[in-house]
Amino acid sequence: LGMVEGRQNSEPRSVPDSLASDPVMTDFSNWLLERKIDHSKVRLVSDAGNNVGRGLIANQTIEEGELLFKIPLQYVIHSDAVRHHPVLGKVAHLIPGEGMNRETMAIALLLMYESCLGEDAPAAAAADADAAAPAPAD
Numbered sequence: 001l002g003m004v005e006g007r008q009n010s011e012p013r014s015v016p017d018s019l020a021s022d023p024v025m026t027d028f029s030n031w032l033l034e035r036k037i038d039h040s041k042v043r044l045v046s047d048a049g050n051n052v053g054r055g056l057i058a059n060q061t062i063e064e065g066e067l068l069f070k071i072p073l074q075y076v077i078h079s080d081a082v083r084h085h086p087v088l089g090k091v092a093h094l095i096p097g098e099g100m101n102r103e104t105m106a107i108a109l110l111l112m113y114e115s116c117l118g119e120d121a122p123a124a125a126a127a128d129a130d131a132a133a134p135a136p137a138d
Helices: 023-034 080-085 101-122 120-134
Strands: 002-003 007-009 041-044 054-058
Touching: 023 041, 080 101
Parallel strands: none
Antiparallel strands: 002 007, 041 054
16 A cells, blocks of 8 residues: 555555665665664665655555664764764854754764765764674664
8 A cells, every 4th residue: 555645545556666776775775784774664765867856665554653763873964973073073163053054054064074084084984894893683
């Protein structure tokens, strides 16, 4: 059964399995699998150039508020990472704006900083170390 706006739709929906033609979604799917992050409740989908975007399709009935999958905080880019960053933390208080605008600017600053560092970026090093580490046991 298809899902429309969080409600069950009795009419099945055909969604092309287009991950193979979307390297970003393929990489994300592989990343989840390599880290043994269970995302069996949903299927990753991509429009493969039809201007619809990327998303998730339910593989089963999902209750309101139900957790679909967890991504460990160490892999999430968030504004707290800027405040605790060894370099950017010293200037985080100077980021202008309020609320989400400020949070978005903080994340953009972190991404620009790490982009300039390239392979020496802490996020890249953490990803490399994580890839080399054995998967956590459940």
